[in-house]
Amino acid sequence: MRMLALVTDGFGGAGGIARFNQDLLQACSELDEIDEVVVLPRYGDTEHQSLPQKVQQLPPQPSRLGYVTGALKAVRHAGPFDVVFCGHLYQAPLAAILAKIGGGALWLQLHGIEAWMGPSRLCRWAAERAALVSAVSRYTRRRFLAWAMVTPERVRVLPNTVHDRFQPGPKPQSLLGRYGLEGKRILLTVGRLAAAEQYKGHDKVIGALPALLGEFPDLRYLIAGSGDDAERLRGLARSLGVEQQVQFLGDVDDKELVEVYHLADAYVMPSTGEGFGIVFLEAAACGIPVVGGNRDGSLDALVNGQLGAAVDPDDQASLVRAIVHAVESGRRPNAYLSRFSRSNFYGQVQRMVQLIDNPERVLSV
């Protein structure tokens, strides 16, 4: 099988979607069913990253027009392809057209919030032509099925996997010193601070701090990540009199991310907009107890509350209870993490590839 992968972020790219695409394409390339994968990214430079065998990545095309031209060229020169993988819903129209021209099957990947509301008619048309849709979580799948007329058995769940570099470790002295956190108990959230989104639940955690400080007077809340919502959050902290306890770390270098997790006594993110919430897995892999929301894709990462607590983000009392419990339970390896192992992820990718090869697949009897 030859596969063309249209992705926003390919090899060499940074961020959650880039990571997912890299894991997925790597897994595909290791399958016997796949002969070749041609990747066309909008962003991603492979200068510093080696590519898996069978994978060829075309130069990134950041402009829209350039991307379309590049895709058409790829089909003309490197086609035909049996499968057109579409890494983001907004690329679905192009992917659907390419699949139609080339006679291949369309495989659409859904991440999160982009697939929750009905998109443009064109996107919907394209999505409904997919032979296979893989959604990162049950929640994303459910929201997608609410607007897309696709038979449910064509929409499968392909969760994130967590990398080996996330491992338990002691609190790093260097960071404790840098941020003045010696002897403090630490809550952590990692994520964008986007004013337009405001769904990660930073404000819910800040709102819970006065009650939490009653339990743990030495508590600090670290917010890793940057964005235009920081001012609002600072204001909120001030108004509640907890500005001393909230520390904004700004963007964390990817190399330092594991150490930042190691600072925490609990990872807290009562979000209402997660497609999945890979950060829960990363924190749990570092041995940190996690607390998340129960209304979105977080439930998948939290395994319905088994990997970590899943609480109603709007229920402050529950949130406080869950955080207290998490901090008191202490850091330890998480038994539920193995579900999201690399081998499970690879197995699921293989099932997806077999499905797209034979959508009417039935078991041999």
Added chain:
Amino acid sequence: MCGLAGIFSYHYAAPQVDRDELQRIRDHMAARGPDGQGEWFSDDGRVGLAHRRLSIIDLTERGAQPMATADGSLVVTFNGEIYNYRVLRQQLEDKGYQFYSESDTEVLLHLYADRGEDMVHELRGMFAFALWDSRKQALFLARDLYGIKPLYYADDGWTLRLASQVKALRAGGRIADDLNPAGSVGFYLFGSIPEPHTIYQEIRALPAGTTLWVDATGPGTPRPYSTIAGIFTGAQGAAESTSLQDVQIQVQEALQDSVAHHLVADVPVGAFLSAGIDSGALVGLMRDAGQSDIQTVTLAFEEFHGRAENEAPLAEAVARQYETRHTTRVVTRTEFEADMPKILEAMDQPSIDGINTWFVSKAAQELGLKVAISGLGGDELFGGYPSFGEIPRWVRTLAIPSRIPFLGDIFRRIMTPLCRVTGHNPKVAGMLKYGGRYAGAYLLKRGLFMPWELPAVLPRDTVREGLRRLVPVEHVDALLSPDPRYAFARVASLEAGVYMRNQLLRDTDWTSMAHSLEVRVPLVDATLLRRLAPFLCRESRSTTKQSLARAPKQLLPSEVRARAKTGFTTPVMDWLQASSVLKPWERVAPLRSTHCPWARRWAYTIGDDALA
């Protein structure tokens, strides 16, 4: 009979089966199976099957479910009856399979071991089951050709849940609330929910006559193993030269055979009796099959006393003829009003019918019956509905004009307001648009609301999305694949595949099960259909309701044979009209019109409660 439930955590990320959830699903169906309950879990905790039992064949503990093979490799939970289980058992024993019970359930296990999924072709009866094959690590689901027994499943992308009832799945507490617009639209178009849709997005019916595999990838696509249209298509021309006398003999034999099979039970089998041919002939055939003690029950209403609608006198005549122990059960308005909350609670999915079956089932339960024979399906099999004449006539007349582009739509737009003024049935406006093909004409004939009327009762978004997903005419048309060509066979396929499957059989299931009563339908039987289809498809069709009337050795009373078809009427309509609480329809202008058919108001009353 019974209720089945199951949870399969097929995805590697899914938590193990929640035992409490499985019990909640199972025990919501307590009335389906008051005699026992059971559950089974795989060693790894990823599969759980459960069962509520109404014991009818092999009343001992050995017949309990879920039932496993001796080596534990196969486990089944099953709702229904396999009427040919004794023959199948004999064949399997001859091959060396060892049986530990006298039940039909155990036959399913060994038959699967022997034939794999092709086993479904061997089964005569009504069934829905889930069978876990531990070697394949896969779950096999199947449902009978007609869809007599229900089977619903919900897949959230990690976990598959299944049960005999939609409300049971919901009682588990893990099904998303999202409504399915195709279910809502389907309800107002047909008066019942067209499968595979349900009112919930996440829950689907396993279509009648299909099987489904679920493995680590999740559920596959349901695969049909037989269709009614296919049976008709295969039968054509097979009996053109049979003499009329031979036809009647063969029809009689086929009917006797079906009734005899439907009497297999270790408890007494009673019968619903009306003044019609279907139920009366079945009681006669029960007598022919050798059943000496037959308990029969008829509904009567004080309002009908002394009127033609009163079925009691004729039913009593039939009962005397066949010497049954007969009960006429009078239902009053007071009782109806007292039962109404229970009816709405038991109604698994919105339906505009089922009230009569509710009370006749209740009456049968009061008499201590666990099993009753019903004449359901006689009209679908022998062409008893007016639709068998009207639909082919409409199609003949309208086939050509309906092909003229836009004419149907223009006519519809002009006629809709006219019908409102003149008080004509709004369906008249759709004649040109839909009447030119069978599926469209069927929608006209059986439809409750027409597609363009839906915005009066549902939000516009729901209507648009629901119609886009359901595509009503295509939905109906799919039942004519393969096309049986003969007018009779086409209408029969549609009546059995839409009205009987989604309305009559569903209503019979939830109303009878609410009273822990198994209803058996000898006229809804794949083997019977295969035997009769060649005669039903003959150019000069002589096999009619009268063939059924003539089937018992001792003929039905002549008044019954000659009685014009009235349908089974009740004064329920008047009761509902008079009821002060059930009037949400008064909020909707078109439903207030004096010309508005009562069924539409009733539909809105039900839909307003269930689809809000």
